[in-house]
Amino acid sequence: MSEQPRKERPALPKTTRRLRMDDCIIVDQRELRKAQIGAGVGNFIEWYDIGIYGYLALTMTSVFTEGMDQRTGLLVTLLGFAVSFIVRPLGGMILGPLGDRIGRRKVLFFTMALMATATTIIGLLPTASQVGLWVIVPLYLLKMLQGFSTGGEYSGAATYVAEFSPDRHRGFWTALLNTGSQLGFAAGAAVVAVTTMVTTSLWGESAMLDGGWRIPFLLALPLGLLAISLRSRIPESPSFELAQEKAEGDDVNPLFVRQNLPNILRLYWPQILVGIALIAADGTSSYTLTSYMPTYLETQLSVATVHTAVATVVILLLQALLVPLVARWSDRIGRRPIYAIAAVGNLILLLPAFALMHVGTLWALYLALFMVSLPSAFFLALTGCAMSELFPTASRYGGVGFTHNIAISIFGGTTPLVSQLLVEYTGNSYAPAIYVMFFSAVAVFATIKMRESGGRPLLGSVPVVSSREEAAELVYGQDTNERIDTSTMLLVARPSVEEDAKV
Numbered sequence: 001m002s003e004q005p006r007k008e009r010p011a012l013p014k015t016t017r018r019l020r021m022d023d024c025i026i027v028d029q030r031e032l033r034k035a036q037i038g039a040g041v042g043n044f045i046e047w048y049d050i051g052i053y054g055y056l057a058l059t060m061t062s063v064f065t066e067g068m069d070q071r072t073g074l075l076v077t078l079l080g081f082a083v084s085f086i087v088r089p090l091g092g093m094i095l096g097p098l099g100d101r102i103g104r105r106k107v108l109f110f111t112m113a114l115m116a117t118a119t120t121i122i123g124l125l126p127t128a129s130q131v132g133l134w135v136i137v138p139l140y141l142l143k144m145l146q147g148f149s150t151g152g153e154y155s156g157a158a159t160y161v162a163e164f165s166p167d168r169h170r171g172f173w174t175a176l177l178n179t180g181s182q183l184g185f186a187a188g189a190a191v192v193a194v195t196t197m198v199t200t201s202l203w204g205e206s207a208m209l210d211g212g213w214r215i216p217f218l219l220a221l222p223l224g225l226l227a228i229s230l231r232s233r234i235p236e237s238p239s240f241e242l243a244q245e246k247a248e249g250d251d252v253n254p255l256f257v258r259q260n261l262p263n264i265l266r267l268y269w270p271q272i273l274v275g276i277a278l279i280a281a282d283g284t285s286s287y288t289l290t291s292y293m294p295t296y297l298e299t300q301l302s303v304a305t306v307h308t309a310v311a312t313v314v315i316l317l318l319q320a321l322l323v324p325l326v327a328r329w330s331d332r333i334g335r336r337p338i339y340a341i342a343a344v345g346n347l348i349l350l351l352p353a354f355a356l357m358h359v360g361t362l363w364a365l366y367l368a369l370f371m372v373s374l375p376s377a378f379f380l381a382l383t384g385c386a387m388s389e390l391f392p393t394a395s396r397y398g399g400v401g402f403t404h405n406i407a408i409s410i411f412g413g414t415t416p417l418v419s420q421l422l423v424e425y426t427g428n429s430y431a432p433a434i435y436v437m438f439f440s441a442v443a444v445f446a447t448i449k450m451r452e453s454g455g456r457p458l459l460g461s462v463p464v465v466s467s468r469e470e471a472a473e474l475v476y477g478q479d480t481n482e483r484i485d486t487s488t489m490l491l492v493a494r495p496s497v498e499e500d501a502k503v
Contacts (some may be wrong), residue, residue, distance in 0.1 A: 019478045023491055024471035025464045027166055029224050036163045036176055037158040038234035041227035042112050043177050045183035045220065046150055047290070049119045051188020052216040053081060054291040054416070055309055058298060059213050064136055066128040071424070074295070076136065078417045081291065083140050084147030085176065085413025089405045090427050091151020093261055096401025099152065100258050104160040104397060105236045107152055112231055114149035116224020118142045118222060123217025147409075155387070155401040162388035163239035163396070166466045167483075168331060172285035174384030175327030182320035182380070185290050186313045191216045193309040239393050239461045255460050256490055259395040261402065268399055270449075271390040275403035277446035278386065281439040283412020285346055288436055289372050290316070294417040299420075300429055301357060311362075315369045319377045326381035334454040335386050338378055339447040346440035350433040358429070360453030375440070389453035392460030393487070411439060456483045462491070 009168075053060070057077050064080075065073030099107040115499075122142050128135055157177055165173035199212035254267055265272065294310065297303040317358075330338040353371035356364045391399030424433035457463045463484070465471045479485045 019463070019475055019486055019489070019491060021471045021475050022469065023489070024474065025242070025462060026468060027164065027238075027464055027466060029466075031235055032164055032173070035234050035237075036161055038231045039108065039161050040177055040180040041223075041230055042108060042115070042153050042157055044180045044187070045115060045119075045223050046153055046229055047181040047184035047189050048188040048191075048223065049115070049217075049220065050081075050291060051185040052192055053250075055192040055294050056208075056213055056216070057081075057295050059208050061080075062209055063127045063213060064125075064139055065133065067133065074299070075417070075420065078295070078420060080136070080139055080143050082414045084150070085132060085409035086147065087144045088147040088151040088409045088413065089141065089402070091148040092155055092401030092405030093151075095152025096155060096398040097161070097261055097264075097395075099156050099397035099401070100395055103236050104156055104163075104240055105231070105234055107397075108160065108234075109158045109228065109231050111149040111156065112151040112224065112227050115146055116220050116227065117335045118145040118149070119217055119220035120224070121207045123214040123220070128400065147413075151405045152401060154384075154402050156397060158384035158404075158497070159397045159400050160237050161239040161387050162385055162462065163393065163464075165456065166470075167466050168455055168466070168470075170389075170464075171327040171331040171335070171382065171385045171454065171456075172324055175324045175381045176390065177384050178380040179320045181324050182316045185474060186316040186320070188216065189309045189313045189316070189443075191219065191295075193306055193313070196306065196309075199256065213257045225459065228325060231392060239458065239464065242393075242462070255392045255488060256394055258397065261398060264391075264395050264399050264402065267390060268395075271399070272403045273444045274450045275387055275390050275400075276407040277439075277442050278379075278450070279383070279404055279407035280411035281343060281346070281436075281443035282376075282383055283408045284415050284436045284439045285342075285372075285376040285379055286413040287412045288419065288432055289369070289376050291370070292419045293372070293383040296423075296432065297357070297365075300396065301360070307362070307365070309334040311365055311369055314366065315373050318370070319373045319380070322374075322377045322379045326378050327385070330382060330385075330454055332454075334452050335382050335389070335452060336447050336452050338382055339386075339443065339450075342378035343443040345378060345445065347437055349375060350437055351430060354430050354433045386453070386503065387451075389458060390450075390454075393458060394460055396458075396460075405453050451459065456485075459488050460490075 041488070057074065060080075061070065061073040061077045065076050079382065095107050095111065122139065125138060125142075126135055139258075145314060152442070154177075158174055161174050162170055168276070195215050196208055197211055198216075199207035203210065203212075259267060290312070294308045297308045302345045341385060353368045354366035387400045387404050388396060390403070419432035419435060422435060423429060428434075463474050465474065474481065474484060
C-alpha cells in the first residue's frame with residue numbers, strides 16, 4: 001500500500017508548517033497500475049456507448065421513430081443523445097459530494113453497474129413498429145440513467161487517478177483515462193462497422209434494422225461485468241483517506257474541510273468558471289469529432305457509414321496515442337501552454353478542415369478528420385488532471401463533478417443536436433466549425449486566468465512522489481521550490497534537518 005503521514009500528529013498554524021519526508025505519500029507502482037486500470041474501464045465503456053449510439057444514429061432513427069419524417073426523426077434521435085446530458089449535472093451534484101463523503105471507490109463501483117445495466121436494456125427495447133412511438137419514452141429514460149451514472153463516472157475516475165498519481169507525472173496518468181475513452185469510442189465504431197458488415201452479408205441489407213442494431217448494445221453486459229470485477233479490487237485513494245483522517249481535526253481553513261455543494265459554489269466559483277470555459281471548448285471540440293461527425297458526413301456529404309466508421313476509428317487510435325504524449329509534455333512545461341495550443345489550434349484548423357471534407361476523396365476525409373482531432377487531443381490530454389487540480393482534496397469530487405458535468409452537459413452533449421440545427425436553419429455547412437471556434441476563443445481568456453498547476457501537489461494534499469529520494473529532494477529544496485506551497489497542506493512541526501536525514 002502507499003506510505004502515508006503519521007496519523008497522530010496535530011496540524012500546526014500556517015506560519016510554522018514545514019514539509020518533512022514522512023509527510024509525503026510514496027506511491028506503490030503496482031497499486032497505481034491497478035487503480036488506473038480499474039478507473040479506466042469505466043471511461044472505456046462510457047465512450048463505447050457514445051460511439052455505438054452516434055454511429056447507429058440513422059439506424060436508431062428508423063428503429064425508434066418509424067412513421068415520422070426522417071429529418072424530424074433524426075432530431076428526435078439526437079435529442080436522445082442530448083437528454084442523457086440533461087441529468088448528467090444531477091449525477092455530478094449527488095454522486096460528487098457523496099464520493100467526498102464515503103469514498104471514490106464505492107461511488108465508482110455504483111456508476112459502473114448502473115451504466116452497464118442501462119446500456120444493455122436499450123438493446124432489449126421493442127421497436128416503434130412493434131409497440132408504437134411511445135418506445136421513445138423508455139429509450140430517453142435509459143439514456144437519462146446513463147447520463148446520471150456518467151455524471152459521477154468521469155469526474156470520479158479523474159479525481160481518483162489524480163490523487164493516486166505522483167505529482168510530477170499526474171498529467172500522464174490521468175490522460176490515460178481519455179486514451180481509454182478514445183479507444184472505447186473506437187471500439188464502439190468498430191463494433192458497429194463489423195456488425196453491419198457481418199449481419200448484412202448473412203441476412204441482407206435490412207439486417208441491422210431487423211435486429212442487428214441490438215448486438216453492440218448487448219455487448220455492454222459482458223464488458224460491464226468485467227469492469228465491475230476489476231473495480232471490486234481497487235484500493236481507495238490514499239490522499240482521500242488522509243483527508244478524511246485530517247478532516248476531523250481542529251483546522252478551520254475551509255481548504256481542508258469537506259464542503260457541501262452550496263459552499264463549493266460560494267468558495268470556489270472562480271475555479272468553476274475557469275473550468276466551465278475550458279470544458280466547453282474541450283467538449284464541443286471532442287463531441288463534434290466523435291458524436292456529430294458521422295451524422296454530418298452521412299447527411300451533408302453522403303459518405304457511406306462504413307467509410308465514416310473506419311476513418312474515425314483510425315483517427316481516434318492516432319488520437320489515443322497522442323493524448324498521453326501531450327499530457328507528459330504538460331507535466332514538463334505546464335497546463336496553460338497546452339491549453340493555449342489547443343484553443344488556438346481550433347481557431348486556425350477547423351475551417352480548412354471542413355473545407356477539405358467537401359473535396360469528396362478519402363485522402364481529404366482522413367486529413368480533415370486528423371485536423372479536427374489534433375486540437376481536440378490537446379484538450380483531452382488535460383481534462384482529468386486540470387479539473388482535479390482546480391479543487392482541494394476534501395471537496396474535489398464534488399467540485400469536479402459539478403464543474404465538468406455542467407459544462408459538458410450544456411455545451412458538449414448538445415453539440416450534435418445544436419450543430420445539426422445550425423446546419424438546418426442557417427444552410428451553412430461550416431456552422432459546426434464556427435460553433436466550436438467560438439468556445440475555443442473563450443478558452444483563450446480562461447487560460448490566462450487559470451492557476452498553473454502542472455507538477456505541483458494537489459490543493460489540500462501533501463506531495464505524492466514515486467520514491468523516498470524524490471521526497472528527500474522536495475524536503476531539502478522546499479524553500480526555493482516554487483511548486484511547493486505548504487500553506488495548502490496539513491503538515492506538522494518540522495524536525496531538525498539532521499533528524500530528517502535519519503528517516
